Amino acid sequence: MALFRFSLFLFVVMPSVELQVPDNHPFYIAGTLYTLICVFGGSPFPTLRWSWQPCLKPGCQPEEDGWMSVTQSKNIPNMDDDNPGLLHLQAEESGFYRCTAENKVGTNISQPAHFIVTGSYWMIIICAWLIGRLVFHFLQNVFK
16 A cells, blocks of 8 residues: 655745836926836735826825726826736826735735826926026126
């Protein structure tokens, strides 16, 4: 009589998640394309969900119950089917973004990233030029 003995190990790990933002600052030029990166993992491999919350006034903070599907953002989200951890955005509206990883063990939510949309690139260039001209004329008059 043959006796068989075997062991089966199943590793189940709570999902981990971290949101990485471009340039490490919250200001983005309107109309420009950006990519947010959500680094996530777990066992079994988790599903990933992106969410968004508008920020309509300076100094606003995200509210726990105000999160919506990222497709409701005016920032024209384009999710990468081959890599769900990438979210491509065209900046149009200020708000907060976060990603959520979920598997049968649990759910983990990233810290929110603040996404503040500023004026267009050309508007910033023109304003900088005008300010430079004003400073130049002011200094010319001071040192006459």
